[in-house]
Amino acid sequence: MKKNKEKRNLISIEILGLILGLIWIAPFYLMIVNAFKSKRDIFNGVLGLPGSLQFDNFVQAFIDLQFLQSLFNSVMITGLSIAIIILFSSMAGYALARNKSKTSGVIFFIFVAAMLIPFQSVMIPLVSIFGQADMLNGAGLIFMYLGFGCSLSIFLYHGAMSGVSKSLDEAAIIDGANRFQLFWHIVFPLLKPISVTVGILNVIWIWNDYLLPSLVLSEANATIPLKMFFFFGQYTKQWHLALAGLTIAIIPVIIGYFFAQKQIINGVAEGAVK
Amino acid sequence: MRNRSFAFWLFLTPVILGLSLVVIIPFIYGLFYSFTDWNGLSATQFLGFENYIKLFHENEFMDSIWFTVKFAVVTVILLNIMGLGLALLVTRNIKSNNLLRTVFFMPNLIGGLILGFIWQFIFISVFGDVANLTGIEGLNGWLSTTNTGFWGLVILTAWQMAGYIMIIYIAYLENIPKELIEAAKIDGAGSFQRFKTVTFPLVAPAFTVSMFLTLSMAFKIYDQNLSLTNGGPYNSTQMVAMEIVKTAFSDNDMAYAQAKAVIFFLIVAVIALTQVYYNKKREVDL
Numbered sequence: 001m002k003k004n005k006e007k008r009n010l011i012s013i014e015i016l017g018l019i020l021g022l023i024w025i026a027p028f029y030l031m032i033v034n035a036f037k038s039k040r041d042i043f044n045g046v047l048g049l050p051g052s053l054q055f056d057n058f059v060q061a062f063i064d065l066q067f068l069q070s071l072f073n074s075v076m077i078t079g080l081s082i083a084i085i086i087l088f089s090s091m092a093g094y095a096l097a098r099n100k101s102k103t104s105g106v107i108f109f110i111f112v113a114a115m116l117i118p119f120q121s122v123m124i125p126l127v128s129i130f131g132q133a134d135m136l137n138g139a140g141l142i143f144m145y146l147g148f149g150c151s152l153s154i155f156l157y158h159g160a161m162s163g164v165s166k167s168l169d170e171a172a173i174i175d176g177a178n179r180f181q182l183f184w185h186i187v188f189p190l191l192k193p194i195s196v197t198v199g200i201l202n203v204i205w206i207w208n209d210y211l212l213p214s215l216v217l218s219e220a221n222a223t224i225p226l227k228m229f230f231f232f233g234q235y236t237k238q239w240h241l242a243l244a245g246l247t248i249a250i251i252p253v254i255i256g257y258f259f260a261q262k263q264i265i266n267g268v269a270e271g272a273v274k
Numbered sequence: 275m276r277n278r279s280f281a282f283w284l285f286l287t288p289v290i291l292g293l294s295l296v297v298i299i300p301f302i303y304g305l306f307y308s309f310t311d312w313n314g315l316s317a318t319q320f321l322g323f324e325n326y327i328k329l330f331h332e333n334e335f336m337d338s339i340w341f342t343v344k345f346a347v348v349t350v351i352l353l354n355i356m357g358l359g360l361a362l363l364v365t366r367n368i369k370s371n372n373l374l375r376t377v378f379f380m381p382n383l384i385g386g387l388i389l390g391f392i393w394q395f396i397f398i399s400v401f402g403d404v405a406n407l408t409g410i411e412g413l414n415g416w417l418s419t420t421n422t423g424f425w426g427l428v429i430l431t432a433w434q435m436a437g438y439i440m441i442i443y444i445a446y447l448e449n450i451p452k453e454l455i456e457a458a459k460i461d462g463a464g465s466f467q468r469f470k471t472v473t474f475p476l477v478a479p480a481f482t483v484s485m486f487l488t489l490s491m492a493f494k495i496y497d498q499n500l501s502l503t504n505g506g507p508y509n510s511t512q513m514v515a516m517e518i519v520k521t522a523f524s525d526n527d528m529a530y531a532q533a534k535a536v537i538f539f540l541i542v543a544v545i546a547l548t549q550v551y552y553n554k555k556r557e558v559d560l
Binding site: 010013014016017018020021024025027028030031034042045046047084087088089091092094095096099101104107110111114115116117118119120121122123124125126127128129132143144146147148150151154178179180183204207208209210211215225228229232239242243246249250253256257261264265268269272273 | 276288289297300363366371375380381382391393403404441483500515539
């Protein structure tokens with residue numbers, strides 16, 4: 001009796017969950033369905049299926065978004081930023097965690113405290129300084145991502161270092177390794193799980209960032225969100241093209257999510273709970 | 275690694291350079307220039323608190339703060355209810371729980387700018403069509419009034435972020451010892467009672483974490499605001515973050531925008547420090 005009741009309960013919860021899930025993806029469904037419609041189809045109604053599939057929408061959006069170029073820009077900027085954030089933050093996290101002096105404590109505190117500063121509070125002088133140094137370009141942007149991303153990353157690496165035994169350091173030093181060899185060959189590989197977390201958290205943020213690239217990059221070097229902004233402005237009253245463009249723009253994310261959903265969700269959980 | 279060691283400083287140099295040039299120096303620079311008539315390149319005179327006095331008398335800026343505060347209060351409450359609800363749902367022993375986690379979390383991965391555009395379509399076209407079909411007039415013209423624009427932003431944010439908050443609650447829910455739930459069951463507690471007396475008190479720390487996280491998130495929202503309503507109609511749905519960008523780059527009023535940015539920093543810092551304070555207090559309790 002009791003088992004049956006529990007089972008029925010679970011079934012109703014399952015159904016409730018599936019309904020909620022459908023509601024959750026409804027916006028994406030509406031976007032994709034209407035991206036396949038002609039302008040007239042959309043005018044006649046957005047809820048039904050398309051009368052005929054308009055692949056032309058995607059072709060034109062693909063061309064106008066200069067999609068391959070924007071994708072390349074996004075991949076380069078995100079990839080290089082993540083690489084230097086992981087590289088330099090792990091080194092810093094290691095150095096700070098292994099040094100228990102007052103200086104090191106103060107430096108760590110400054111990094112953590114800097115997380116309090118919202119982007120808008122430094123935005124105007126940042127653009128002004130980098131503009132005067134002629135650094136409002138891709139390289140400048142990647143450096144800015146290091147500056148904005150290193151605090152949280154160092155914080156996470158610093159925490160993870162407590163799981164790396166100090167005796168490893170001693171053993172390696174006795175064996176004649178210097179600090180760099182020790183870090184690269186022994187410590188860094190052990191930090192791999194936290195590197196994945198740091199990478200995921202930063203990818204989500206940098207890949208999707210709009211405001212900073214909009215202040216730094218020209219349209220020719222635009223990342224996907226920035227290009228999307230220009231593209232959308234061009235097609236405000238033409239939903240069939242605008243929606244096709246939006247669909248194309250999120251495809252890389254969906255593919256990435258499909259392959260790494262477990263790591264992504266775990267990475268976010270780890271970053272959020274700390 | 276000793277302070278004097280060459281390796282110690284070498285390991286820290288890149289991030290120290292990054293943080294100083296990107297955050298700390300611009301922050302100090304900005305703080306100083308907010309007291310002048312800076313135009314982004316040079317400043318000719320020191321104005322004292324003039325910019326600050328002006329901003330407290332500017333309706334547009336004060337309205338944007340008020341709008342942001344209202345938005346933050348509503349989204350914090352909503353996001354925590356939704357996040358906990360979804361977490362309770364997907365931690366039950368149902369077949370689709372992994373699929374559902376993936377689905378609920380998905381909007382988080384797609385940037386706020388793109389999500390705002392998708393919802394612009396939904397609020398304008400889909401809501402319009404549904405209004406025609408059902409005769410519910412209220413669905414027409416969302417985003418064209420302040421009130422519905424506000425709720426549009428709330429719906430967008432709730433849909434986007436609930437999955438993120440869900441993840442935090444899941445982490446805490448999964449740490450509840452199974453024996454406690456079993457014991458309560460044996461004692462004859464119904465599922466509501468079990469939730470009230472066992473589950474809820476044990477996930478309360480997740481609430482502290484996620485409340486302040488959502489609060490600072492809500493205060494800093496920009497992309498969604500830009501792509502969904504662009505602050506309209508008549509700047510009435512413009513949040514503080516967007517107000518600052520507009521003052522700086524549309525009105526070209528750099529020193530004044532920077533003064534607003536300093537006030538913005540103070541608000542966000544107070545929220546974040548309160549978070550640290552509460553977290554510390556909680557740690558002592560444990």
